[in-house]
Amino acid sequence: MSSKKQKIIKITTEGLKNNYIENYSDSLNWTPEIFDKMTEIEIKSKTDEELVFDIKGVDPTIVNTLRRIMIAEVPTMAIETVMINQNTSIIPDEVLAHRLGLIPILADANNFIEKKPDDEFNDKNSMKFILKVNCYKDKDGQLINENIFSKDLIFEPQGDQKKKYYNSETKRYSIGLVHDDILINKLTTGMEIDLECYCTKGIGRTHAKWSPVCTAYYKLINKINILKEINGNNAEELRQICPKGVYIINKKGKAEVGNVRECTSCRECIRAEKFKESIELGKIADHYEFHIESVGMYKPESIFFRAIEVLKEKINIWSKLLKEKANNKK
């Protein structure tokens, strides 16, 4: 169930009129039961790469916390250590290692433990890949291995990884690379790369290569009211003023609000002297359009649930700490 009374942030030519905290003074009465009653989620679109959903009736602190956790605290696997035996390509070792680090790795980081600096690489804390290529001309003069793609990284199972992840029917491992066609390097005759690399578990806060999302963002949904009727030539003028085509003209020649989600709050419509008294612009303070764009290692909905798990862990840590503090004071 969503909140009955919409909280509107007014947009004027000078900026936002009523601030957010003012709107949310009642959030001090927050309880899990109220949260449950007020919150509403509706999926707008879903693909393997992107999830778009509406979330209503939630304080911005919660929505923003989830966004930040998705970007920086959901663990994934990424190439962290590269041991280069030979690299005669034009890309220097450190740049090559950096490029490898950015290749998305397909694996559930929950199946791995974090590697401590002094730990050896093993099947519990890492995944190993080998890249061994050299460029040469075949008998027809064609360059072989001119372009080195991510698919040239060969996964080498450690310990019982073969037993755990190899599917004898598909003859494929369930862990490996998200994309096979990422260009890593270009070689010419006689150039050679021979290296091994290890993926370890990490989070985006340490380095962006561990972030599971290209981006995770939200915007508040706009609310536009046409207070005085706008029709005829004025309606056409208004339609043309809006760069996002938000205003449409109905059969009676009257201006109406079309797809309000297209509104970027540019305020062009209320800057026009003619319309500034006729249009009321605002944003619904607790109605967000949330976008999760996955890098590919996890489905976007899985990133959302993983972020909630991380948030729950954080809450448990804090509530334990606070209880300890309170007990010590007694």
Ligand code: SF4
């Ligand atoms: S604020 Fe800008 S985008 Fe939104 S309706 Fe007005 S002119 Fe269009």
